[in-house]
Amino acid sequence: xxxxxxxxxxxxxxxxxxxxxxxxxxxxxxxxxxxxxxxxxxxxxxxxxxxxxxxxxxxxxxxxxxxxxxxxxxxxxxxxxxxxxxxxxxxxxxxxxxxxxxxxxxxxxxxxxxxxxxxxxxxxxxxxxxxxxxxxxxxxxxxxxxxxxxxxxxxxxxxxxxxxxxxxxxxxxxxxxxxxxxxxxxxxxxxxxxxxxxxxxxxxxxxxxxxxxxxxxxxxxxxxxxxxxxxxxxxxxxxxxxxxxxxxxxxxxxxxxxxxxxxxxxxxxxxxxxxxxxxxxxxx
Numbered sequence: 001x002x003x004x005x006x007x008x009x010x011x012x013x014x015x016x017x018x019x020x021x022x023x024x025x026x027x028x029x030x031x032x033x034x035x036x037x038x039x040x041x042x043x044x045x046x047x048x049x050x051x052x053x054x055x056x057x058x059x060x061x062x063x064x065x066x067x068x069x070x071x072x073x074x075x076x077x078x079x080x081x082x083x084x085x086x087x088x089x090x091x092x093x094x095x096x097x098x099x100x101x102x103x104x105x106x107x108x109x110x111x112x113x114x115x116x117x118x119x120x121x122x123x124x125x126x127x128x129x130x131x132x133x134x135x136x137x138x139x140x141x142x143x144x145x146x147x148x149x150x151x152x153x154x155x156x157x158x159x160x161x162x163x164x165x166x167x168x169x170x171x172x173x174x175x176x177x178x179x180x181x182x183x184x185x186x187x188x189x190x191x192x193x194x195x196x197x198x199x200x201x202x203x204x205x206x207x208x209x210x211x212x213x214x215x216x217x218x219x220x221x222x223x224x225x226x227x228x229x230x231x232x233x234x235x236x237x238x239x240x241x242x243x244x245x246x247x248x249x250x251x252x253x254x255x256x257x258x259x260x261x262x263x264x265x266x267x268x269x270x271x272x273x274x275x276x277x278x279x280x281x282x283x284x
Contacts, residue, residue, distance in 0.1 A: 019091035019094070019095075020091075021072055021073060021074060021075070021088065021091055021092075021095075022049065022072070022073040022075065023049070023070055023071070023072050023073070023095055024049045024050065024053065024059075024070070024071040024072075024073065025068070025069075025070050025099075026059040026062075026063060026068065026069040026070075026071075027063075027068055027103075028063035028064070028066075028067075028068075030066070031063075031066075031068055031103055032103075035103075035104045035105060035106045036066050036067060036068050036103060036105060036106060037065075037066055037067045037068070037105065037106045037108075037109030037110065037111075037278075038067065038068045038069075038070070038096070038099060038100065038103075038105045038106075038109070038110045038111070039058060039062055039067050039068070039069050039070070039111045039112075039113065039275075039278065040070045040072065040092065040096060040111070040112045040113070040114075040125075041053065041056055041058050041069060041070070041071050041113050041114070041118075042071075042072055042083075042092070042112065042113070042114030042115070042117075042118030042121045042122065043071070043072070043073070043074070043114070043115060043116075043117075043118050044114075044115040044116025044117045044118050044119075044259065045082035045083065045116055045117040046080045046081070046082060046258075047080055047081075047115075047116075047259060048073045048074075048075070048080050048081065049071030049072055049073035050071070050073070051080070051246050051259065052071055052115065052118070053071045054244055054245060054246055054247065054248055055115070055241040055243075055244030055245070055246060055259060055260055055270070055271075056113070056241065056243075056244055056270055056271035056274065057243075057244055057269070057271040057272075058071075058113075058271045058274070058275060059071065061271050061272060061275050062275055062278075065275065065279060066106075067109075067275075067278075068099065068103060068105065070095070070096075070099065072092055072095070074088065082117060083117045083118070083120070083121060085117065085120050085121070085124070085146045085147055086146075086148075088121070089121050089124035089125070089128070089147070090128075092121060092125075093124075093125065093128065093129050096110070096129070096132070100132075107132070107283070108134060108282045108283045109134050109278070109282050109283070110132055110133055110134055110283075111133065111134055111135050111136060111137070111278040112125045112133060112136050112137075113136065113137035113138065113139070113274050114138055114139065115139040115140065115241055115259065116139070116140055116141060116142075116179060116239065116259075117141075117142075118138075118139070119138035119139055119140055119141035120141055120142065120145065120146055120147050121147075122136050122137075122138040123138065123141070123145060123147040123155045123156055124147045124155065126155070126159065126167060126169070127147065127148075127149045127150065127155040127158060127159070128150060130163070130164075130165060130167050131165060133167045133283070134167070134168075134278070134281060134282050134283035135167060135168040135169070135170070135277060135278055135281035135282075135283075136167055136168070136169050136170070137169075137170040137171075137172075137273075137274040137277055137278070138169070138170075138171055138172075139171075139172045139173075139241060139270065140172065140173050140174065140177055140179060140180045140185070140239055141179070141180045142179055142180055143179075143180055143181060143184040145157075156188060156191070156192070157191065159192060159195065159196070160195040160196070161195060161196065161197060163196070165283075165284075166196070166217075166219065166220075166221040166284075168221065168222045168223070168277075168281040169192070169222075169223045169224070170223075170224045170226065170273070170274065170277045171185075171188075171189060171223070171224070171225050171226070172225075172226040172227070172228065172270065173185035173225075173226075173227055173228075174227070174228050174229070174230060174231070174237070174238025174239060174240065174261075175227060175228070175229050175238060176229065176230075176231045176237040176238030177236065177237060177238040177239040178235075178236045178237045178238075178239060179236050179239040180239070182227070185227075186227075189223070189225045192223060193215050193223065196217060196221055196223070197217050197218075198215035198216060198217050198221065198222075198223055199215060199216065199217065200215075201213040201214060201215045201225070202214050202215075202216075204224070205226075207265075207267060208265070209228060209229040209230065209264050209265055209266075209267075210226060210227065210228040210229065210230075210267075210268060211226070211227050212224060212225070212226045212227075213225045213226075213227075220284050222281070224277070226273070228242060228261075228264075228268070229264055230242055230261035230262075230263060230264040230266055231261065231262070231263040231264060232252070232257075232260065232261050232262030232263045232264075233258065233259065234258070235258075238261070239259075240259055240260060240261035240262070241259055241260055241261060241270050242260075242261040242266045242268050242269065242270050243261075243266065243268060243269030243270050243271060243272070244260055244269070244270070244271065245257055245260050246258060246259060246260050
């Protein structure tokens with residue numbers, strides 16, 4: 001596995017091969033002079049880091065706020081690929097450790113977000129490296145979570161009152177999503193709310209096509225659930241990311257933009273929402 005060191009500097013971005021995977025790393029020059037924060041933005045199945053980057057725009061939005069941004073790819077060639085949810089997450093975790101060490105990352109602001117399979121990878125971090133995380137922002141996923149908790153059992157269902165440290169979670173799902181159907185998404189949220197003792201939710205944002213509800217615990221743990229009515233994916237309906245485009249400058253349609261929300265009055269941009277969440281939720 002290729003190592004990183006503090007003498008390695010990129011003016012903009014570069015690809016780093018590691019464990020058979022590829023990592024697109026965006027480094028602002030200021031991060032070579034002082035400790036910056038860190039975001040991992042993980043793509044879904046059949047996608048690439050570049051495609052995820054074009055949907056969230058975090059490689060453009062986050063560096064001015066003092067963040068290093070990493071977009072992993074499930075294939076070494078950085079073309080569309082799918083994650084092995086047993087083998088790959090530890091490699092991503094190891095690369096995160098290397099980034100933290102190489103760039104002397106601000107340990108109070110390390111975050112993970114991911115779409116679909118990338119949501120599963122985010123779950124792995126919540127169960128296996130939660131002591132390193134400040135906050136997370138998973139998007140959708142699958143009805144049957146494939147990530148195992150340490151010692152066995154379903155990762156999401158293992159997050160309960162004994163889970164520590166508690167990491168704030170912003171979770172988004174579409175009502176027309178056919179990968180994580182809406183009833184299962186709501187059940188997932190209700191289970192977390194119940195097991196973590198988060199109490200009644202409060203609506204904190206929304207319009208005619210999306211709603212955002214916040215749940216809090218007395219200890220400061222917070223979970224936001226954003227539910228939208230957008231669609232556009234020809235195969236999986238509302239299993240999509242609002243606000244970006246798979247191919248910048250191309251008309252949003254399934255043939256060119258298979259993971260971008262294309263239908264509905266889309267007034268939100270996921271990358272902006274996730275970044276604001278991270279800025280508002282450093283490690284407690």
